[in-house]
Amino acid sequence: MDVVVTGLGVLAPFGRGAARTFEALVAGRSAIGPITHFDASAQRSRIAAEVRDLEAGNDLSPAELRTHDRFQLFALLAALDAVRDAGLGEGPLGDRAAVILGSGIGGIGTIERDGETLRGKGPRRVSPYFIPSAIPNLAASLVAMRFGARGVCLAPASACASGAHAIGEALWMLRAGRADVALAGGAEAAVTPLGVAGFGAMRALSERNDEPERASRPFDRGRDGFVIGEGAGVLVLETAAHAAARGARVRARLAGYGASGDAHHITQPDPEAAGMARAMTLALEDARVAPADVGYINAHATSTPLGDRLEAKAIRDVFGDRPPPVSSTKSALGHLLGAAGAVEAAIAVLALERGLLPPTLNQEDPDPQIELDVVPNEARPAAARLALSNAFGFGGTNASLLFARS
Amino acid sequence: MIGRSKRNGGRRSEAIVSGKRKGDSGNGGGNGIDRRVFAVVARVMNTEADALAPELRFVEDLRADSLRVMELVLELQEEFGIEIPDSALERIRSVGDAVEFVRGKLADG
Numbered sequence: 001m002d003v004v005v006t007g008l009g010v011l012a013p014f015g016r017g018a019a020r021t022f023e024a025l026v027a028g029r030s031a032i033g034p035i036t037h038f039d040a041s042a043q044r045s046r047i048a049a050e051v052r053d054l055e056a057g058n059d060l061s062p063a064e065l066r067t068h069d070r071f072q073l074f075a076l077l078a079a080l081d082a083v084r085d086a087g088l089g090e091g092p093l094g095d096r097a098a099v100i101l102g103s104g105i106g107g108i109g110t111i112e113r114d115g116e117t118l119r120g121k122g123p124r125r126v127s128p129y130f131i132p133s134a135i136p137n138l139a140a141s142l143v144a145m146r147f148g149a150r151g152v153c154l155a156p157a158s159a160c161a162s163g164a165h166a167i168g169e170a171l172w173m174l175r176a177g178r179a180d181v182a183l184a185g186g187a188e189a190a191v192t193p194l195g196v197a198g199f200g201a202m203r204a205l206s207e208r209n210d211e212p213e214r215a216s217r218p219f220d221r222g223r224d225g226f227v228i229g230e231g232a233g234v235l236v237l238e239t240a241a242h243a244a245a246r247g248a249r250v251r252a253r254l255a256g257y258g259a260s261g262d263a264h265h266i267t268q269p270d271p272e273a274a275g276m277a278r279a280m281t282l283a284l285e286d287a288r289v290a291p292a293d294v295g296y297i298n299a300h301a302t303s304t305p306l307g308d309r310l311e312a313k314a315i316r317d318v319f320g321d322r323p324p325p326v327s328s329t330k331s332a333l334g335h336l337l338g339a340a341g342a343v344e345a346a347i348a349v350l351a352l353e354r355g356l357l358p359p360t361l362n363q364e365d366p367d368p369q370i371e372l373d374v375v376p377n378e379a380r381p382a383a384a385r386l387a388l389s390n391a392f393g394f395g396g397t398n399a400s401l402l403f404a405r406s
Numbered sequence: 407m408i409g410r411s412k413r414n415g416g417r418r419s420e421a422i423v424s425g426k427r428k429g430d431s432g433n434g435g436g437n438g439i440d441r442r443v444f445a446v447v448a449r450v451m452n453t454e455a456d457a458l459a460p461e462l463r464f465v466e467d468l469r470a471d472s473l474r475v476m477e478l479v480l481e482l483q484e485e486f487g488i489e490i491p492d493s494a495l496e497r498i499r500s501v502g503d504a505v506e507f508v509r510g511k512l513a514d515g
Binding site: 061062063066125127128129132 | 452473476477480483484
């Protein structure tokens with residue numbers, strides 16, 4: 001049973017709107033700058049790709065803005081855009097509509113604030129909204145409530161692969177006949193003191209603080225860690241029959257999904273990159289296509305020394321000596337953690353639709369260990385028929401999504 | 407950061423709009439206690455103080471759920487530096503109940 005993409009919703013550091021994000025990417029702009037959400041002067045990494053303005057308009061009530069964690073608000077806005085894009089209308093989506101919307105961490109900002117309240121004022125001053133704002137599945141639940149989606153409702157938590165796993169699991173659920181339509185994606189809002197300090201403590205973040213726009217440089221020899229970002233991405237997925245019955249515009253087909261685990265280390269990828277390669281291979285097999293059919297890969301590549309090299313190795317292992325063009329849009333957008341896989345899936349769909357590959361920025365000093373065409377610095381026209389989008393997470397969890405031009 | 411710190415009233419429920427009596431009835435009695443209670447209620451319930459009236463009940467009229475009521479209790483404790491025991495919640499069902507409770511608590515010192 002074919003599953004198609006009929007709606008895209010993105011709230012990212014370039015602002016609200018999937019097309020807006022894509023257009024900024026192909027224009028070669030960077031969304032990375034100094035952290036403004038809090039005083040970051042004592043942090044190792046003081047740069048981020050922040051959502052500076054929710055642009056919520058009348059889409060969120062004052063009560064929602066006051067009550068929910070930021071990652072939940074991101075999810076609501078991205079879901080609204082996706083549903084509108086799909087032309088699904090305002091009415092309840094019903095029992096056959098699933099919401100699968102993940103987050104890597106959940107409401108870390110809320111956890112920090114209420115933690116301070118606990119220590120400063122005692123346990124009886126902790127907000128009654130602390131738990132609902134902190135738990136990762138509440139983004140999915142709020143979206144389900146907003147649209148009256150009463151099918152399966154859950155939140156994959158697979159770190160930086162959460163958004164991609166959400167979309168892949170939704171594909172399988174739709175194929176299995178468990179739902180007709182799914183809102184799937186991820187949301188993250190971890191540009192907070194504790195979030196930045198935590199990734200900083202791991203030495204996972206770029207410390208190129210004086211040159212924010214040049215800090216995220218996946219595949220380049222000068223890469224020194226990722227730049228943290230925030231946002232949300234939601235796709236409306238439907239069975240092809242459901243989309244056809246309501247005359248929906250099909251933006252792409254979600255042709256395949258591969259998922260694998262490294263079973264190796266809490267944060268480092270398997271040194272042979274076998275798990276990454278297997279996710280990609282499984283996605284291709286799931287779609288019954290050959291590696292040579294793929295015309296573009298939106299890489300996970302976060303700009304860490306080890307991760308980028310291993311992903312490049314995995315791509316070579318799967319695609320051989322002539323891999324398709326590969327770009328990492330994290331060079332411009334930062335790393336949206338649990339939202340990354342979903343936002344980048346939307347980017348892959350737009351790349352197919354528009355016949356344009358977004359570039360990898362900051363390619364100045366090629367790394368001889370990266371034997372890939374990384375679409376350096378400038379967007380490139382290319383009529384790709386299939387695009388693969390990778391997302392890998394801490395804990396050794398891997399997801400690859402394969403989209404086909406409609 | 408956008409989140410719970412945002413204080414942004416302005417949306418009225420129908421029940422509130424239909425309320426006729428002005429909350430801060432100008433007497434400023436009890437050292438403005440009622441005015442301060444109204445302000446806290448308005449903030450928590452996402453409405454405006456002048457749309458409130460003493461007889462409006464939190465759950466039935468202002469459509470608060472149990473979490474919202476707990477948030478209100480928390481905010482009143484913060485505002486007035488008092489403790490509101492769970493055993494008192496049964497008696498605090500309306501805006502007027504809240505004013506009365508706070509006034510009594512402060513009078514008890």
